[in-house]
Amino acid sequence: MQDNKNIKISFTVNNEIFDNVMVSSRQHLGDYLRSLGLTGTHLGCEQGACGACTVEVDGKAVRSCLILSSQVNGSVIRTIEGLDDPLMEKVKETFLKHNALQCGFCSPGMLITTKEILNQKKHFNREEIRSEISGNYCRCTGYQSIVDAIEESITTNMKEINNG
């Protein structure tokens, strides 16, 4: 039964439609996505600092620990499991090429943030890339290799856009 602690919502995750499912009002989206088996979304700090849980909601990167599942009624969500288009497959390869991950905990959030950078379809210098990923903590790489991978991904993507 729906009351103000059990909310009925509909939404799409990675092209799969969820219709009239019941969610708990206090549960954040990250926990809910993980309960659906989408454990690629990593929960680090659960207070918005680390960025590991970043997912895409209606085309924008957001912290899944700072959104309630009840807030995504009608939304289109994409998680790391859904980043399987040719562009993001290429980005993942570029991350591997540059060793832009070590333990992999930050990578799902880092890749969602990279997708948002690429969506802007413009050049970023290294300082600007660092500013864009400033909300995503990585405790392994020291960021250098991540910036390398994102820089190359932007260059490749811009070339493809300019070549039509």
Added chain:
Amino acid sequence: MKSPDFGYYEASSIEDAIKFKSADDESVFLAGGQSLIPALNMRLSTPSCLIDISKINELKNISIDDHFISIGASVTHSEVLQNKIILEYLPTLTNVLKMVAHPAIRNKGTHGGSIAYGDPAAELPAFAVALNAEITLVGLKGTRTVSANDFYYGLFETEIKDDEILTNIKYPLLKSNQKIIFDEIYRRHGDYAMAGLIANIEILHSKIDNLKLVFFATGIKPEVAIKTSNFIIKDGYNYSKIKDILKTELDLDADLNSSSEMKLHLATILTKRILKLLEI
């Protein structure tokens, strides 16, 4: 890091939100939630219900008339950053917002939410005070406008009554001789400032004619340094003199990042930096 138990209600209009709020005084409004939800996850707050106001269309506009730029309460920081009116008429606000957290937080965090929450270390409350913004509050008894100068009482305490909702913030259009300059000192990109300053400056014949200095992260609310402003207009900048005056008009509460003495030094240095950025 799991929030306590609370209800959720999606408000369909401003009236609906006020009606629900006035019937349950333990409930709170949820706009972007980028400060509220961390506070809930850390169990610093235990409301009975969150009233989601983020889907009310009336709160999502940015507009301009002959006197004001008006920003709706649930416009996100990212939307303000991309807005043409803001870029043309209030460009300093974009410099300020780039210092507010990180892109993913700015995609969700709202202008009105930040103003209403009133974090003393946040940029926007100080920005609203510096610009003499007018804040619109709608309640059961109707609509009223409060100057940002009278809006903040104490730590997270504002003029908003239990049955009221903040609907928009109106910034007076800048005069041609008016400049808004902003600077802050921080440890980590996107983190709260150790100290910050927003200056509202009017220039006449290449001299400062009017000056309003508003500091943040130095006390329990945005702090207006009137004596310091008067000294600068008369005598200009002098480190030890400005430091002495600031000491008398700022709270300078120590926090995890810095002692009172350090905050005083940073506030003094920020004053110097602002005057340098002014370039007159």
